[in-house]
Amino acid sequence: MVEASPPAVGERPREGAGRRRARVVLHVDMDAFFASVEVLDDPRLLGRPVVVGGTGPRGVVAACTYEARVFGVRSAMPMAEARRRCPEAVVLPGRYTRYAEVSGALHLRLGQVTPLVEGIGLDEAFLDVSGACRDTGDGRSLAEALRARIADDLGLACSVGVGRSKLVAKLASVAAKPTVQGAMVLPGPGVVAVEPEEEAGFLRPLPVRALWGVGPATGRRLERLGVRTVADLADLPQGTLERAVGPTAGRLLAGLARGEDQRPVVADRRAKSVGQEETFARDLVDPTVLHRRLVRLVDAATRSLRRAGYAARTVTVKVRFGDFTQVTRSRTLAEPADTPHVLGTVAAELLDEVATRRGVRLLGVSLSGFAGADRARQLRLSLGTGAAERVTVGTPPNAPEAWSAVAAAVDDIRTRFGDAAVVPATLAGSDGGGARRRGEAQWGPSGDGGAGRAEGRGA
Numbered sequence: 001m002v003e004a005s006p007p008a009v010g011e012r013p014r015e016g017a018g019r020r021r022a023r024v025v026l027h028v029d030m031d032a033f034f035a036s037v038e039v040l041d042d043p044r045l046l047g048r049p050v051v052v053g054g055t056g057p058r059g060v061v062a063a064c065t066y067e068a069r070v071f072g073v074r075s076a077m078p079m080a081e082a083r084r085r086c087p088e089a090v091v092l093p094g095r096y097t098r099y100a101e102v103s104g105a106l107h108l109r110l111g112q113v114t115p116l117v118e119g120i121g122l123d124e125a126f127l128d129v130s131g132a133c134r135d136t137g138d139g140r141s142l143a144e145a146l147r148a149r150i151a152d153d154l155g156l157a158c159s160v161g162v163g164r165s166k167l168v169a170k171l172a173s174v175a176a177k178p179t180v181q182g183a184m185v186l187p188g189p190g191v192v193a194v195e196p197e198e199e200a201g202f203l204r205p206l207p208v209r210a211l212w213g214v215g216p217a218t219g220r221r222l223e224r225l226g227v228r229t230v231a232d233l234a235d236l237p238q239g240t241l242e243r244a245v246g247p248t249a250g251r252l253l254a255g256l257a258r259g260e261d262q263r264p265v266v267a268d269r270r271a272k273s274v275g276q277e278e279t280f281a282r283d284l285v286d287p288t289v290l291h292r293r294l295v296r297l298v299d300a301a302t303r304s305l306r307r308a309g310y311a312a313r314t315v316t317v318k319v320r321f322g323d324f325t326q327v328t329r330s331r332t333l334a335e336p337a338d339t340p341h342v343l344g345t346v347a348a349e350l351l352d353e354v355a356t357r358r359g360v361r362l363l364g365v366s367l368s369g370f371a372g373a374d375r376a377r378q379l380r381l382s383l384g385t386g387a388a389e390r391v392t393v394g395t396p397p398n399a400p401e402a403w404s405a406v407a408a409a410v411d412d413i414r415t416r417f418g419d420a421a422v423v424p425a426t427l428a429g430s431d432g433g434g435a436r437r438r439g440e441a442q443w444g445p446s447g448d449g450g451a452g453r454a455e456g457r458g459a
């Protein structure tokens, strides 16, 4: 990864200080992400073909395990087709909020490698580690350490590509993936690092469609010129290429074929909020019912918040009426909080400020103004130790730190026994009980009439 720049006139070449290194970009891509999270949460699924996506008649596959890929199941395939190819598949509707939570945990770890993290969706990111490499070694060892950390901390596999551009890093991560051959799943190398001098050899055999910017239309035009691989493209006279696809695209493609890609890694606008909202089957008028729904939304939103390792200062309640007009009410607290008790009290007061008599179609709550979990933990400690011991059954605790302990315990129980194990007291026995099931209907309705989709991203 080290590339020495020629010494300037009159300057003696020095080891280290005078060197200029090539950019080092990592592309981290979780393997079969949604499906792997399902297997993680339910070990009985281990080794089975698991397909996540819309379970209704018009649903599509969002993700599937490699065991399902053996049967020819692929993402974006109609679910009906997936079921036909693999009747024994375990088909799950997907839990978007859970995936967002895991994504938050992933991004916390990526952010510890470098602040230059550009997330793509929930389970992919580019990292510019040029700076980190200067301090701690080469891209490959960084990638291997990161991959091991993700496996240890999250229990999930990812593939990492290393290159001096986004293009090469992305293609390298594809090469690092497990593959399916016949009825077998072959583990991939996990990390593929393409050194600058290996770029041409790595890129040339790839299909030209692997290059970004080659969509189906351009692909067809190139095919007419006999261009199938990156090598074909690189060897095409530039004039011929520009006549076929236009001068701008032609120049871009010729560059990409030579591995030239200057696109920078653009650090994320961090997640700005986590939230939950629900669209009701019928407009709701009764404030008691609305407050009960709110409790459920707050409960789910604060859980996302805690799992992502955040505390929030701002609470926003959104109310959309039957005629689609909408109001929002926000309040910012002096100190960040992460418990349903503190944030839910604010949310309830905000809801009280809204006249709901004309019927509420949608209710939402979002939490923003994040501080790291460390800040929340510090606050908890500064409020006193031994919070957990002070929580006794039958005596509702009131101090915020006690509520933090309760919230953490509830998260624990739910992780072990499922969402229905613990529900807020206000919900127990009311309209079917259960904690809000989150994220259904993400890939087409699964048959639950009223529930809208959960929204929110961990980080």
Ligand SMILES: [Mg+2]
Residues within 6 Å of the ligand: 029, 030, 031, 032, 033, 123, 124
């Ligand atoms: Mg992925």
